[in-house]
Amino acid sequence: xxxxxxxxxxxxxxxxxxxxxxxxxxxxxxxxxxxxxxxxxxxxxxxxxxxxxxxxxxxxxxxxxxxxxxxxxxxxxxxxxxxxxxxxxxxxxxxxxxxxxxxxxxxxxxxxxxxxxxxxxxxxxxxxxxxxxxxxxxxxxxxxxxxxx
Numbered sequence: 001x002x003x004x005x006x007x008x009x010x011x012x013x014x015x016x017x018x019x020x021x022x023x024x025x026x027x028x029x030x031x032x033x034x035x036x037x038x039x040x041x042x043x044x045x046x047x048x049x050x051x052x053x054x055x056x057x058x059x060x061x062x063x064x065x066x067x068x069x070x071x072x073x074x075x076x077x078x079x080x081x082x083x084x085x086x087x088x089x090x091x092x093x094x095x096x097x098x099x100x101x102x103x104x105x106x107x108x109x110x111x112x113x114x115x116x117x118x119x120x121x122x123x124x125x126x127x128x129x130x131x132x133x134x135x136x137x138x139x140x141x142x143x144x145x146x147x148x149x
Contacts (some may be wrong), residue, residue, distance in 0.1 A: 005039035005109060009081045012038060018072045019084070025065060033073070039109040041073040046102045047125075058098025058125065058135070064104075067092065067121035067138040070107025070133040075117040078109060083144050088116065090140030098135045100127035110139075116144045 008014070013036055020026060020043075021035050031045040043066050045051070048054050053059040076083045107121040123136040 002005045005078055005112060007078055008040040010076045011081065015081065016041065016077050019076060020069075020073060020126045023069065026069060029062065029065060030146060031066060031069070034104070036073070036077065038077050038110045039074055039112070041070050041077065041097045042104060043070045043073075043107070044102050044104040047098060047100060055097070056099075058100075058103050060092070060094055060098075060136075062103055063094065063098055063123045063136040064090070064092050064138070066103055067107065067123050068107035068140070070105040070111075070144055071119035071121040071134075071138060071140060072107070074107040074109050075112070075119050078112050078117070079144060083146055085117070085142040086145050088141040088143045090138055094136050096109055096125070096133050098123075100125040100130070100133070102126050103135070104132070115144050118145070 029045045035042040047058045051062045083121045105123045110118040122136040124132040125135045
């Protein structure tokens with residue numbers, strides 16, 4: 001699938017950065033936006049005692065939150081000014097424990113429609129001195145929300 005998307009507005013990046021900065025959940029998790037291009041956004045967050053489960057690895061909720069947001073902001077990067085997105089549905093496959101220092105989620109638009117956008121996110125656990133480990137894949141649908149951008 002091609003990821004060569006053309007944004008509908010020239011200020012797409014400033015709009016998604018502002019939306020990300022206003023996202024309370026991402027602030028709570030200590031997340032940051034590491035990269036953005038039309039149709040693709042990378043987010044990361046540290047794995048801390050507050051975001052770990054009882055075995056000391058990242059809680060699945062951290063993987064889900066990062067993946068959902070990375071995919072959502074990827075979709076929003078292709079929306080008209082003034083429009084936002086909301087998740088209609090999202091499926092997650094957890095494939096390995098999220099052991100490491102941080103999680104990195106790469107969200108991508110698979111197909112952008114007028115009202116619905118199909119998205120995917122891959123989540124990786126990263127640690128110093130070790131290759132990233134693919135811990136989750138999410139697949140979902142985002143809906144364009146007129147006037148909520």
